[in-house]
Amino acid sequence: MFSAYYLQIIILVGINIIMATSLNLITGFTGQLSIGHAAFMSIGAYAAALATLKLGLPFFGSLFFGALLAAFFGVLIGVPTLKLKGDYLAIATLGFGEIVRIVFLNLKITGGAVGLRGVPKNTTILWVIVAAILTIFVLNRILKSRVGRALVAVREDETAAESMGINTTYYKILAFGVGAFFAGLGGGLFSHYFQYIHPNSFGFLRSIEHLCMVVLGGLGNIWGSIIGAAALTAIPEFLRASADYRQLFYGAILVLMMRIRPEGIISGKKSRKIPPGKTSAWRGKNKFLKATR
Amino acid sequence: MLQVEKISTFYGNIQALKEISFSVEEGEIVTLIGANGAGKTTTLLTISGLLKPAAGQISFRDKKVDGFPPHEIVKLGISHVPEGRRIFPRLTLLENLEMGAFTRRDKTGLQDDLKYVFDTFPQLKGREKQVAGTLSGGEQQMLAMGRALMSRPKLLLLDEPSMGLAPMVVQGIFRIIEDINRQGTTILLVEQNAQLALKVARRGYVLETGSITLHDKASSLLKNDGVRKTYLGE
Numbered sequence: 001m002f003s004a005y006y007l008q009i010i011i012l013v014g015i016n017i018i019m020a021t022s023l024n025l026i027t028g029f030t031g032q033l034s035i036g037h038a039a040f041m042s043i044g045a046y047a048a049a050l051a052t053l054k055l056g057l058p059f060f061g062s063l064f065f066g067a068l069l070a071a072f073f074g075v076l077i078g079v080p081t082l083k084l085k086g087d088y089l090a091i092a093t094l095g096f097g098e099i100v101r102i103v104f105l106n107l108k109i110t111g112g113a114v115g116l117r118g119v120p121k122n123t124t125i126l127w128v129i130v131a132a133i134l135t136i137f138v139l140n141r142i143l144k145s146r147v148g149r150a151l152v153a154v155r156e157d158e159t160a161a162e163s164m165g166i167n168t169t170y171y172k173i174l175a176f177g178v179g180a181f182f183a184g185l186g187g188g189l190f191s192h193y194f195q196y197i198h199p200n201s202f203g204f205l206r207s208i209e210h211l212c213m214v215v216l217g218g219l220g221n222i223w224g225s226i227i228g229a230a231a232l233t234a235i236p237e238f239l240r241a242s243a244d245y246r247q248l249f250y251g252a253i254l255v256l257m258m259r260i261r262p263e264g265i266i267s268g269k270k271s272r273k274i275p276p277g278k279t280s281a282w283r284g285k286n287k288f289l290k291a292t293r
Numbered sequence: 294m295l296q297v298e299k300i301s302t303f304y305g306n307i308q309a310l311k312e313i314s315f316s317v318e319e320g321e322i323v324t325l326i327g328a329n330g331a332g333k334t335t336t337l338l339t340i341s342g343l344l345k346p347a348a349g350q351i352s353f354r355d356k357k358v359d360g361f362p363p364h365e366i367v368k369l370g371i372s373h374v375p376e377g378r379r380i381f382p383r384l385t386l387l388e389n390l391e392m393g394a395f396t397r398r399d400k401t402g403l404q405d406d407l408k409y410v411f412d413t414f415p416q417l418k419g420r421e422k423q424v425a426g427t428l429s430g431g432e433q434q435m436l437a438m439g440r441a442l443m444s445r446p447k448l449l450l451l452d453e454p455s456m457g458l459a460p461m462v463v464q465g466i467f468r469i470i471e472d473i474n475r476q477g478t479t480i481l482l483v484e485q486n487a488q489l490a491l492k493v494a495r496r497g498y499v500l501e502t503g504s505i506t507l508h509d510k511a512s513s514l515l516k517n518d519g520v521r522k523t524y525l526g527e
C-alpha cells in the first residue's frame with residue numbers, strides 16, 4: 001500500500017503526535033515548561049525493550065511497563081521541582097534529561113554507549129494509530145473534566161488556583177505523571193520499530209523538537225499539537241530534496257511562524273466555545289490582553 | 294468564629310506581623326485598616342494558608358487551622374478574595390465562577406450557587422461567556438467576589454475591594470458587601486479606604502507596621518482623633 005519510506009514517516013508522525021500531545025498537557029495546559037520530555041521517552045523505550053528482551057513480556061505488556069516506569073519517573077521529577085517556575089523549571093528538566101541520558105550511557109543492562117540492539121520489530125502502523133488515538137482520547141477526557149479545569153487554573157494563576165481550593169501540588173505532579181506515561185508509551189513504540197536504541201537518540205535536541213511541535217501547533221490545544229507533530233515530522237522529509245539547505249529551511253519556517261502566528265497554528269483560546277460571529281472580536285480582545293499583560 | 298492569637302509572619306528575615314491577635318465573631322463585618330505595608334494583606338494571606346505563620350495560633354470555629362495548606366482551608370469555609378482580584382483573565386466569566394466551586398462536586402449545588410452569585414451581582418448576568426480579562430475593573434472585582442462566594446464560605450476575606458476603582462463603583466461594591474453580610478456571610482475586610490470600611494464594619498482594628506495599635510467599635514474609630522488624622526485625612 002505504502003512504500004516503506006512513507007510508512008516510516010507515518011509511524012514517526014504517530015509517535016511524535018503522542019509525544020507532542022503529552023508534552024502539551026504538561027507545558028501547554030498546566031504551564032510547566034519542560035524540556036526533558038525525551039528523557040521520559042527514553043525511559044519508556046529502554047524499559048519496554050528490556051521487558052521484551054529479558055522478561056519476555058508480550059508487546060502490549062512491554063509497552064505498558066515502559067509507560068508505567070516513565071510515569072513513575074515523571075512523578076519523581078515532579079516532586080522536587082514543584083517550587084520551580086518558568087526558566088528554573090526548564091533548567092531542572094533539562095538537567096533531568098541529561099542525567100537520564102548519561103545513566104543509560106553507562107548502565108550495562110542498556111548496552112551503554114553501544115546502545116540496545118535486537119529489539120523485535122513489533123510496532124506496526126496499526127499499533128501506532130491505536131496508541132495515538134488512545135492518547136488523544138485519554139488526554140481529551142482529562143482536559144474536559146474537573147481535573148482539566150484545575151490544570152488550566154494552575155497555569156493561569158497558581159496562587160489564585162490555590163485559594164480556590166485546588167491542590168496545585170497534586171495537579172502539577174499529576175500532569176507530569178500522565179504526560180510522562182504517554183511519553184513512555186511513545187518510547188516503547190519507538191524502540192520496537194527501529195529495533196535499535198542509543199542514549200543519544202533521546203538527547204536535548206529531541207526534547208526541543210517536541211517543544212517546537214507543541215509551540216508551533218499552539219500551546220494549550222491538543223489538535224494543534226497533532227498538526228504541529230505531523231508538520232515538523234513531515235516537512236524535514238520533504239525538504240530532503242534541498243539537501244544542504246534543509247536545516248536552514250526548517251529554521252526559517254519556525255522563525256516565520258513565530259513572527260506571523262506566535263500563538264501557534266491553532267491557539268488554545270480559539271478552540272474554546274465561542275458564540276458564532278464573535279470570533280473576530282475575540283481575536284481583537286486577545287491582542288488587547290497581550291498588550292496589557 | 295475566627296480567633297487569631299499572637300501571629301508572627303516573616304518574609305525571609307523581615308518580620309511583617311508582630312504577634313498580632315484579633316477575633317471575628319459570627320455574622321460580623323470586621324475591618325483591618327492601616328497604611329501601606331502595615332501588614333494587612335499579610336494577615337489575610339496567613340489566615341488563608343498562603344503564608345505560614347512562624348509563631349502563634351489561628352483557630353476557625355474552634356478548630357486549629359494554622360499551618361494548613363490553602364486548599365484545606367477553603368474546604369473548611371474560609372474564602373479569600375485576593376488583592377488585585379486575581380481572576381483568571383483568559384477564562385470566561387462562567388469558567389471563573391466554576392473554578393470557585395472547585396471544592397464542590399454536586400451539580401445541583403453548583404446551579405444554586407451560580408444563581409446566588411448572579412442574584413448578588415446582577416451586573417454579571419448574561420455575560421457568562423465573556424472573557425474575564427475584558428471586564429471592567431469593577432466587574433472584575435465583582436467576579437472575584439462571586440468566585441469566592443461559589444464555595445459558600447462562612448467567612449469571606451476581602452483584600453482591598455476598592456483598589457483602583459472609581460468612587461461610584463466603590464460605593465456599589467460596598468453596598469454589595471453589606472448585602473452579602475446580611476445574607477449570613479461573616480466578613481473580614483482589609484481596606485486602605487478607612488472611611489468606607491469603618492462605615493460598613495461593626496468593629497475595626499488599626500494595624501501599624503505589623504502590630505495592632507487600636508481596636509474599637511467602628512463607629513467609635515470613626516470619631517477617634519488619631520484615626521481621623523492618620524487615616525481619614527482630616
